[in-house]
Amino acid sequence: MRGISDDVDDLLVRALQEDGRASFETLARLVGLARSTTKARVQRLIEDGGLRLVGAIHPAVFGLNQLGHVIIETEGAAGPVAERVAALDETSFVTTTAGRFAVTAELRAADLGSFSRGLAQVQAVPGVRAVQAITYLRIWKDPYFPPGPLESPGPLTDIELDGSDHTLLAQLREDGRASFTELAKATGxxxxxxxxxxxxLIESGIVHVGALVRLSPSTRTHTVGFAVHVTGETEPVARRIVEFGNIDCFATGVGWCNGIGSIRAGSPDEVLATLERLRELPGMRTVESWTHLRAVKEENDRALAVADPAPSSA
Known part of the structure; x- marks a missing residue:
């Protein structure tokens, strides 16, 4: 598998993470190549590079309103622990890592009580030595999550979904670039x-179509997680962090740190430079980091595992 092979591929992936339905003309202008060449690059990334263009559905559609992240220290091998954590319904993303934390995971639950019970299940997994958690209050940036703050009751406040909407979400979840003609056939x-x-659906934040890149040791891209601890208000620091071009995702909340995120970079030097910039930000107390090695459970798996919710009665 060739994966992301150069800076042009990386630029295309980043653009598709922001808008997975961007036209090939738009992408071609961005990278300075012909439309046909750009289309061939994207198709090669999809066929050989583990790239998927999917509709990431807001968890609120599935009644999942409480999100958070856990870092796990293990006794013994990390792989079996990661597999057991990935088998839990509450986990949406699980990776093995290099560093003090052997496993990281994201949890999604209906409410704080359900989140707490999911966390207890993680703590009860054989081989887990210690767990630390952060409960998200705001998603600042995430290529697989409709952007914006976590609010209750979320994006469903001003829109009610019917059967056609749910059919469209199911189709976009499988193929985020499906044409309107193809989608029309599915809905009638x-x-x-x-x-x-x-x-x-896109403008309301119910679905975000973006590029899903399989995390694998074979890729040239380095994916590094980080946690920040700040000296005062978190928001001013968070606003500066998400201005960095290679910050892949970032969320703030309450728990063992003030914010947690990941860096996607083409080289260890770029990772180091980004970490140094983070450490130098005004208001930053400490930055802790770890390298993601392998995805045991993908970001979009939680939604795929949940049956389609019943259409609204409206």
Whole structure:
């Protein structure tokens, strides 16, 4: 598997993470290549590089309103622990790592009580030595999550989903770049009506179409997690952090740290430079980091494992 092989591939992936339905003309202008060459690059990344263009559905659609992250120290091998943690319904993303933390995971639950019970299940996994958690209050940046703060009751406040909406979400979850004609066939709506529905779902934050890149040791991209501890208010520091181009995701909350995120970079030198910039930010107390080695459970798996919710009665 060739994976992301050069800076042009990396630029394409980053652009598709922001907008997985971006036209090939737009992508071609971004990278300075012909449309046909750009299309071939994207197709090669999909076929050979483990790239998927999927619709990441807001967890609130599935009744999952409490999100957070846990870091796990293990006694013995990390692999079996990661597999058992990944088998839990509450986990949406599980990786093995290099560093003090052998395993990291994201949890998604209906409410704080359910989140607490999910955390207890993680703590009870054989081989787990210690667990530390942060409960998210705000998602600042995430290529697989509709951007914006975590609010209750979330993006469903001003929109009610019907059967056609759920069909569109299911189709986008499988293929984020499906054409409006293809989506119309699945719903029985006209292409025009389908287009309007898809744009409404995207603009409301219910779904975000982006590039899902399989985390693997064979890729040239280095993925490094980090946690920050600040001296005062978290928000000013968070705003500076998400301005960094190679910050892949970042969330703030309450728990063992003030914020947690990841860096995607093409070289160890770029990772180091980013960590140094983080450490130098005004208000930063400490930065702790670890290297993600392998994804045991993907970011989008939690949504895929949940049956489609019943359509609204409206």
């Amino acid at each position: 709506l006209s292409p025009g009506a389908t287009r309007a529905r898809v744009l409404r």
